Amino acid sequence: MKTFRTMLKTELKLSLRGMDMFIFAICVPLVVLIILGVIYGSKPAFDGADYTFLEQSFGALATISICAGGVMGLPLVVSDYRSRHILKRYKVTPVSPSMILFVQVAIYTLYAVLSLILLYLAATVFFGFQFHGSFISFLGGYLLVIVSMFSIGMMVGGIAPNTKIAGVIASVLYFPMLIFSGATLPYEVMPAALQKVADILPLTQGIKLLKAASLGLHEESQAISVMIMFAIAVICTGISLKFFKWE
Amino acid sequence: MQEVIKIEQLTKSYGRLLAVDNLSLSVKSGTVFGLLGANGAGKSTTIECILGTKKADGGQISVLGMNPHTNRKSLFEKVGVQFQETNYQEQITVGELCEVTACLYRNAVNPSDLLTRFGIADKQKSPVKDLSGGQRQRLFIVLALIPNPEVVFLDELTTGLDARARREVWQILSDLKEKGLTIFLTSHFMDEVEALCDQICILKQGKMVFYGTVSEAIKNSSCDRFEDAYLWYTDEEGKNSENF
Numbered sequence: 001m002k003t004f005r006t007m008l009k010t011e012l013k014l015s016l017r018g019m020d021m022f023i024f025a026i027c028v029p030l031v032v033l034i035i036l037g038v039i040y041g042s043k044p045a046f047d048g049a050d051y052t053f054l055e056q057s058f059g060a061l062a063t064i065s066i067c068a069g070g071v072m073g074l075p076l077v078v079s080d081y082r083s084r085h086i087l088k089r090y091k092v093t094p095v096s097p098s099m100i101l102f103v104q105v106a107i108y109t110l111y112a113v114l115s116l117i118l119l120y121l122a123a124t125v126f127f128g129f130q131f132h133g134s135f136i137s138f139l140g141g142y143l144l145v146i147v148s149m150f151s152i153g154m155m156v157g158g159i160a161p162n163t164k165i166a167g168v169i170a171s172v173l174y175f176p177m178l179i180f181s182g183a184t185l186p187y188e189v190m191p192a193a194l195q196k197v198a199d200i201l202p203l204t205q206g207i208k209l210l211k212a213a214s215l216g217l218h219e220e221s222q223a224i225s226v227m228i229m230f231a232i233a234v235i236c237t238g239i240s241l242k243f244f245k246w247e
Numbered sequence: 248m249q250e251v252i253k254i255e256q257l258t259k260s261y262g263r264l265l266a267v268d269n270l271s272l273s274v275k276s277g278t279v280f281g282l283l284g285a286n287g288a289g290k291s292t293t294i295e296c297i298l299g300t301k302k303a304d305g306g307q308i309s310v311l312g313m314n315p316h317t318n319r320k321s322l323f324e325k326v327g328v329q330f331q332e333t334n335y336q337e338q339i340t341v342g343e344l345c346e347v348t349a350c351l352y353r354n355a356v357n358p359s360d361l362l363t364r365f366g367i368a369d370k371q372k373s374p375v376k377d378l379s380g381g382q383r384q385r386l387f388i389v390l391a392l393i394p395n396p397e398v399v400f401l402d403e404l405t406t407g408l409d410a411r412a413r414r415e416v417w418q419i420l421s422d423l424k425e426k427g428l429t430i431f432l433t434s435h436f437m438d439e440v441e442a443l444c445d446q447i448c449i450l451k452q453g454k455m456v457f458y459g460t461v462s463e464a465i466k467n468s469s470c471d472r473f474e475d476a477y478l479w480y481t482d483e484e485g486k487n488s489e490n491f
Contacts, residue, residue, distance in 0.1 A: 002350060010343050080337075084335070085332045085334040086335065086336065089334040090351075091298075092299075092323055093348075093394075094321075247300075
């Protein structure tokens with residue numbers, strides 16, 4: 001436990017020193033929230049809706065931080081630590097190198113949770129946000145999105161041959177998901193054709209789950225979304241476990 | 248004297264390339280052992296097989312009476328390692344790297360004491376990447392000593408250092424040996440090997456071409472100086488004169 005605490009403290013300091021996760025996982029979601037809040041104010045989501053546009057978007061905004069940490073932060077740090085032989089160095093200590101990966105997962109989870117809390121506070125204080133649904137199912141969905149996104153990141157970081165390729169794959173995953181899965185650009189304002197494309201992205205399914213949970217809606221497609229997220233988590237974790245390159 | 252490292256018939260190949268061929272050696276407690284050879288002769292592969300970061304194709308390896316694969320956790324409480332490559336996080340400071348290294352071991356020494364002993368206590372807040380070559384190598388020795396080890400592995404510790412910094416590192420290693428530490432090192436500097444090593448093994452294309460003391464190495468060759476003897480064993484001198 002002492003080992004984990006000390007490593008977490010040090011790696012968190014290093015991560016904050018890098019600043020990029022602070023910007024992409026903490027600041028970006030808040031900025032998007034404020035922009036949507038200013039544009040749509042407390043207008044209803046559509047005519048006759050009993051929730052506001054911002055309330056509808058909350059579930060989506062909550063995933064920006066997960067997406068940044070999972071498909072950008074994790075792959076880069078994992079491949080960087082491999083190329084610097086840090087993972088190999090842990091192999092000649094009493095502590096397993098998987099400990100440092102576990103610490104990284106904990107750090108990106110902390111970013112995600114902090115972002116969620118800040119978004120909730122900002123939305124409530126500035127834009128009269130109300131949470132209509134069930135906290136339990138929202139947190140369950142949130143955890144599922146974290147697990148599936150982080151498993152994608154761990155897979156990319158674990159099998160990309162070098163830091164450069166990991167960076168390219170991370171960008172290819174991150175930017176389309178950030179823009180087209182509804183995390184920043186609301187799914188509801190997309191043209192129907194774009195919505196169809198968005199549906200392919202795994203994060204879109206996660207966002208649908210979180211939206212339904214935060215608005216208290218019950219749709220039949222939710223079960224499919226849960227299964228897709230779950231399948232991604234299982235497949236990517238399996239691939240990471242089997243093909244992870246320590247050096 | 249007790250055997251700290253014992254290797255019997257170690258063999259390791261990468262595809263069709265035989266990197267280490269049937270190597271046997273043993274290192275006694277409190278001695279300095281030097282593994283020599285040209286680049287690509289199999290030194291690093293041998294160290295990595297001993298440490299278990301590479302899996303040997305054949306042979307027996309025991310360190311402190313333990314198997315590096317099956318007794319990893321207990322073995323590495325007592326073994327300090329310095330690999331050839333840099334292996335620290337880009338932005339990490341000296342103090343943080345020491346703290347995080349110490350937290351991996353049950354009986355870690357206080358890193359501040361070691362940093363003071365090696366004259367870099369004032370660098371705790373500096374990023375590791377900003378240290379000079381000599382300071383960084385001293386830090387790496389500190390990291391290898393943090394577990395309070397019984398044996399340390401140092402892979403080309405003085406490569407890239409100037410003459411003065413190398414002498415400083417020698418002095419440190421001699422002092423550690425005086426205190427009873429077993430040291431396994433690789434080096435390209437024959438003056439260093441002469442000054443430090445009790446026993447040496449010279450590798451050539453994965454095969455052992457000499458095993459014994461430095462003076463035996465000179466005596467069994469046709470040369471008067473150790474560096475010449477080393478080149479004689481590894482046959483580099485012959486090749487060089489052909490090129491001329």
